[in-house]
Amino acid sequence: MSSTDGRRHVVIVGGGFAGLGCARRLAEHDHVRVTLIDRNNYHQFQPLLYQVATSLLAPSDIAHSLREVFADQDNVDVKLAEISTVDPASRTVTSTGGDQWSGDALVLAAGSQPNFFHTPGAAENSFPLYSLDNATRLRSRILGLFEQVDRNPDLRRRGALNFVIVGGGPTGVEVAGALADMVRETVPTEYRGIDPDSAHIFLLDYGDALLTPFSDKAHKYVAKVLTDRNVELRLGTGVKEVATGHALLSDGAVIPTRCVIWGGGIMAAPIAAECGLAQGTGGRFDAQPDLTLAGSPGVYVVGDIANIAGDDGKPLPQLGSVALQSGKTAADNVLADFAGKPRTPFAYRDKGIMAMIGRGAAIAEVGKNHHEVHGQLAHVAWLGVHASLMTGTRDKIEAIIDWGWDRFTKTGGPHVLDRGEAAEIDWEDDEVVASGAGTKPGPTNPA
Numbered sequence: 001m002s003s004t005d006g007r008r009h010v011v012i013v014g015g016g017f018a019g020l021g022c023a024r025r026l027a028e029h030d031h032v033r034v035t036l037i038d039r040n041n042y043h044q045f046q047p048l049l050y051q052v053a054t055s056l057l058a059p060s061d062i063a064h065s066l067r068e069v070f071a072d073q074d075n076v077d078v079k080l081a082e083i084s085t086v087d088p089a090s091r092t093v094t095s096t097g098g099d100q101w102s103g104d105a106l107v108l109a110a111g112s113q114p115n116f117f118h119t120p121g122a123a124e125n126s127f128p129l130y131s132l133d134n135a136t137r138l139r140s141r142i143l144g145l146f147e148q149v150d151r152n153p154d155l156r157r158r159g160a161l162n163f164v165i166v167g168g169g170p171t172g173v174e175v176a177g178a179l180a181d182m183v184r185e186t187v188p189t190e191y192r193g194i195d196p197d198s199a200h201i202f203l204l205d206y207g208d209a210l211l212t213p214f215s216d217k218a219h220k221y222v223a224k225v226l227t228d229r230n231v232e233l234r235l236g237t238g239v240k241e242v243a244t245g246h247a248l249l250s251d252g253a254v255i256p257t258r259c260v261i262w263g264g265g266i267m268a269a270p271i272a273a274e275c276g277l278a279q280g281t282g283g284r285f286d287a288q289p290d291l292t293l294a295g296s297p298g299v300y301v302v303g304d305i306a307n308i309a310g311d312d313g314k315p316l317p318q319l320g321s322v323a324l325q326s327g328k329t330a331a332d333n334v335l336a337d338f339a340g341k342p343r344t345p346f347a348y349r350d351k352g353i354m355a356m357i358g359r360g361a362a363i364a365e366v367g368k369n370h371h372e373v374h375g376q377l378a379h380v381a382w383l384g385v386h387a388s389l390m391t392g393t394r395d396k397i398e399a400i401i402d403w404g405w406d407r408f409t410k411t412g413g414p415h416v417l418d419r420g421e422a423a424e425i426d427w428e429d430d431e432v433v434a435s436g437a438g439t440k441p442g443p444t445n446p447a
């Protein structure tokens with residue numbers, strides 16, 4: 001399905017920040033047509049997945065129809081398809097259903113998938129948080145546990161209210177804070193028989209600080225906010241194994257739990273391995289400075305699927321801003337190729353980083369000099385930045401209403417248990433998947 005009408009054809013795989021940034025920029029040019037392919041018919045706003053998982057926002061607040069985004073651009077054609085193979089030489093992609101698309105340029109923007117680092121049982125038994133599907137599944141598991149304990153308080157002894165969060169980066173910290181707020185403020189009003197103190201939230205990280213890209217002062221602030229909200233920090237500790245009924249930690253401790261939340265790391269989306277090309281750190285493609293792929297003319301790699309070097313030559317972190325900006329630069333370079341002009345190297349404009357730690361508590365490093373702000377001010381900045389980045393006006397308004405409602409009522413958003421399969425638990429099934437020690441360690445229930 002290459003160009004037949006004289007217009008140059010660009011195929012983009014992935015409608016996340018990178019793919020959307022690229023498609024929007026190309027859509028401004030009538031001499032180009034774009035086929036934007038995604039396995040979902042919506043763009044999902046990943047930074048707010050944790051708010052869906054902890055019932056602060058509704059799924060529809062953070063998902064926006066890709067067809068609606070491009071409704072006014074007739075040179076962008078959205079296709080719902082999961083790409084399974086990529087032929088960089090002919091710039092052709094093939095879907096699981098056998099459909100094929102070939103372009104004069106091909107932009108790979110398929111993002112990431114969770115990296116379980118070969119931890120036994122983690123892929124099968126933990127709850128990653130990288131897609132809307134993950135977030136609704138986790139929300140149903142959390143609510144399902146509260147429902148089950150409400151019916152049968154004895155289940156607390158089996159670890160029903162122990163939540164183990166793996167990874168002290170933004171995903172782990174944000175979900176820990178939001179879950180702590182839910183337990184302290186929402187649970188007592190909706191599950192009146194459950195004592196919030198009987199719930200335990202553990203946050204594990206192999207490192208000695210949370211949110212490592214921030215300053216030491218910020219590390220102390222984050223640790224204090226979370227411990228004040230009853231989150232138990234286990235720094236210098238990771239998870240060695242995730243079984244159906246417990247987590248085995250690297251220090252030998254065993255936590256009975258039915259909810260291990262995986263924020264432990266990411267790697268390139270599976271299609272990176274399908275191209276038959278060299279993969280760098282994290283299975284990602286090493287992008288050239290102009291975001292092309294070495295040895296594959298007309299193929300661009302952008303966003304989380306690529307290692308993109310910053311000014312210092314080191315790979316930039318996997319961030320929405322890097323993805324969006326790289327998508328736009330790739331579009332400019334595709335247009336330059338079509339016009340026979342030289343490409344421009346990617347130059348990241350760093351506007352800072354921020355993370356929400358819980359209601360009224362956030363941390364932000366803003367501006368070129370990374371000026372650090374904590375607390376309410378950072379919370380307000382966080383709300384403003386995230387609302388402005390959301391794709392549709394309706395999404396922005398709905399999210400702002402939900403945040404405002406939660407701020408004043410502390411009741412959170414929709415507590416909807418809509419994924420019955422995620423809430424279903426076989427309490428008899430409590431075997432260790434594989435134990436490095438060779439024996440099943442005795443449960444140590446902190447409840």
Ligand SMILES: Cc1cc2nc3c(=O)[nH]c(=O)nc-3n(C[C@H](O)[C@H](O)[C@H](O)COP(=O)(O)OP(=O)(O)OC[C@H]3O[C@@H](n4cnc5c(N)ncnc54)[C@H](O)[C@@H]3O)c2cc1C
Nearest residue numbers: 014016017018039046047083110111303304318319320323
């Ligand atoms: C929980 C969480 C919190 C985050 N918080 C922040 C934050 O606060 N600030 C920040 O800057 N960044 C944050 N990030 C990182 C940021 O969301 C990512 O860097 C960004 O989404 C990457 O954009 P992308 O377009 O490369 O990939 P994605 O946004 O992952 O988009 C990839 C798209 O490709 C599609 N796709 C994948 N494989 C296929 C296939 N085979 N066929 C068809 N379609 C496919 C997917 O459906 C998806 O729509 C967070 C990430 C997560 C997971």
